[in-house]
Amino acid sequence: DLYALDLEPYRYSGVNLTGFRILNVENPHVSSIIEKWSMERLQSAPKAELGLLDGVMMTDAALLYDAVHVVSVCYQRAPQMTVNSLQCHRHKAWRFGGRFMNFIKEAQWEGLTGRIVFNKTSGLRTDFDLDIISLKEDGLEKVGAWSPSDGLNITEISKGRGPNVTDSLSNRSLIVTTVLEEPFVMFRKSDTALFGNDRFEGYCIDLLKELAIILGFSYEIRLVEDGKYGAQDEKGQWNGMIKELIDHKADLAVAPLTITHVREKAIDFSKPFMTLGVSILYRKPNGTNPSVFSFLNPLSPDIWMYILLAYLGVSCVLFVIARFSPYEWYDAHPCNPGSDIVENNFTLLNSFWFGMGALMQQGSELMPKALSTRIIGGIWWFFTLIIISSYTANLAAFLTVERMESPIDSADDLAKQTKIEYGAVKDGATMTFFK
Numbered sequence: 001d002l003y004a005l006d007l008e009p010y011r012y013s014g015v016n017l018t019g020f021r022i023l024n025v026e027n028p029h030v031s032s033i034i035e036k037w038s039m040e041r042l043q044s045a046p047k048a049e050l051g052l053l054d055g056v057m058m059t060d061a062a063l064l065y066d067a068v069h070v071v072s073v074c075y076q077r078a079p080q081m082t083v084n085s086l087q088c089h090r091h092k093a094w095r096f097g098g099r100f101m102n103f104i105k106e107a108q109w110e111g112l113t114g115r116i117v118f119n120k121t122s123g124l125r126t127d128f129d130l131d132i133i134s135l136k137e138d139g140l141e142k143v144g145a146w147s148p149s150d151g152l153n154i155t156e157i158s159k160g161r162g163p164n165v166t167d168s169l170s171n172r173s174l175i176v177t178t179v180l181e182e183p184f185v186m187f188r189k190s191d192t193a194l195f196g197n198d199r200f201e202g203y204c205i206d207l208l209k210e211l212a213i214i215l216g217f218s219y220e221i222r223l224v225e226d227g228k229y230g231a232q233d234e235k236g237q238w239n240g241m242i243k244e245l246i247d248h249k250a251d252l253a254v255a256p257l258t259i260t261h262v263r264e265k266a267i268d269f270s271k272p273f274m275t276l277g278v279s280i281l282y283r284k285p286n287g288t289n290p291s292v293f294s295f296l297n298p299l300s301p302d303i304w305m306y307i308l309l310a311y312l313g314v315s316c317v318l319f320v321i322a323r324f325s326p327y328e329w330y331d332a333h334p335c336n337p338g339s340d341i342v343e344n345n346f347t348l349l350n351s352f353w354f355g356m357g358a359l360m361q362q363g364s365e366l367m368p369k370a371l372s373t374r375i376i377g378g379i380w381w382f383f384t385l386i387i388i389s390s391y392t393a394n395l396a397a398f399l400t401v402e403r404m405e406s407p408i409d410s411a412d413d414l415a416k417q418t419k420i421e422y423g424a425v426k427d428g429a430t431m432t433f434f435k
Contacts, residue, residue: 002017002019004058011137018133020132022113024112024129034057062112074107078096078099078103114128115129129145132152143155172218176251176253177241177253178253179227183202183203185204185205196220200221224240231431242263311355315348318346318377322344322368322373325372327369328369328373330345346368
């Protein structure tokens with residue numbers, strides 16, 4: 001189905017596309033049927049078929065057409081053959097099946113796919129032709145044919161070669177425009193005065209020399225007058241090397257000139273000799289020494305404030321509960337049975353000391369005795385366990401990994417911001433991109 005594909009993008013690319021075609025389009029009768037089928041196809045609801053031409057008959061459709069026609073003709077020629085209604089689950093063969101197959105094998109007919117003849121033994125189709133088609137600048141053309149009996153037969157006539165653009169450059173003198181851009185084009189360093197093309201060197205200059213040797217032309221290198229690559233203004237006027245080519249002030253431009261869609265509308269480009277993209281270079285931020293209070297960085301100021309408030313609140317609650325609980329009071333003078341003096345270990349300062357010891361994972365000599373004070377102490381210990389574990393993990397990351405924020409990850413990020421200043425060559429492809 002090569003003939004049914006949309007090959008317009010490849011007509012002038014020089015690509016070699018060769019295929020087979022079984023449709024006999026040279027037969028007027030076949031052409032009329034295909035044309036009628038295509039017209040009905042176009043009038044029906046369009047079907048989304050990517051890359052296919054509208055209304056073109058496919059090979060499977062042509063084969064199906066021929067198959068139905070052969071069956072229809074053979075049935076009309078077969079006398080005294082009746083067809084009863086059949087059931088899908090029955091496996092009983094049709095009594096006229098063998099006879100009908102013999103009629104089909106004897107059939108000969110010129111169909112859409114050429115001469116239709118079947119082998120009487122195997123029942124396979126024989127004696128058919130395949131057209132060999134190839135893509136040319138004028139479209140698909142028949143360049144040969146293949147058949148089982150004659151084999152391959154190439155019928156393409158070698159056409160006289162038209163004027164070649166490379167031949168037209170022979171013995172010609174060209175004006176070449178360029179722009180200074182290291183290492184492509186630059187002035188040659190020399191202690192003596194240089195003139196003409198000897199003033200320049202670089203990759204593009206070496207490329208131009210090789211082209212001149214191969215194609216046999218001479219050239220004169222001139223720097224573009226305004227020093228620009230070429231861009232359009234609001235009025236659609238070009239400048240730079242593009243303008244000199246349009247105005248025929250130069251015959252050729254050899255420079256690191258980016259191929260863009262807008263420029264291709266104005267001038268013709270050769271195959272690119274180098275493929276590059278827009279790259280961004282920026283200096284890596286210098287690392288800073290940690291400050292005295294850098295140990296506070298793993299947690300935010302709000303978290304530190306909440307921890308301090310929780311520490312003060314738990315210490316005060318522990319002090320109050322210990323004052324109310326009788327189990328936290330003990331005899332200050334156990335040797336004196338008549339003494340009524342009792343003491344409590346959880347004074348206000350001791351309560352703060354108990355909370356600080358738990359927060360620092362060091363503990364203290366104070367141990368709660370009452371169930372209520374033990375519950376408060378256990379809750380505080382579990383809280384400090386979670387806080388210290390999170391702090392330790394974040395502190396290790398802050399001390400071992402230098403965190404570097406990169407606000408620019410692509411050229412799009414650079415174009416969307418205004419804080420970082422950047423520059424590009426005026427009227428160049430990069431500047432047009434950022435516009």
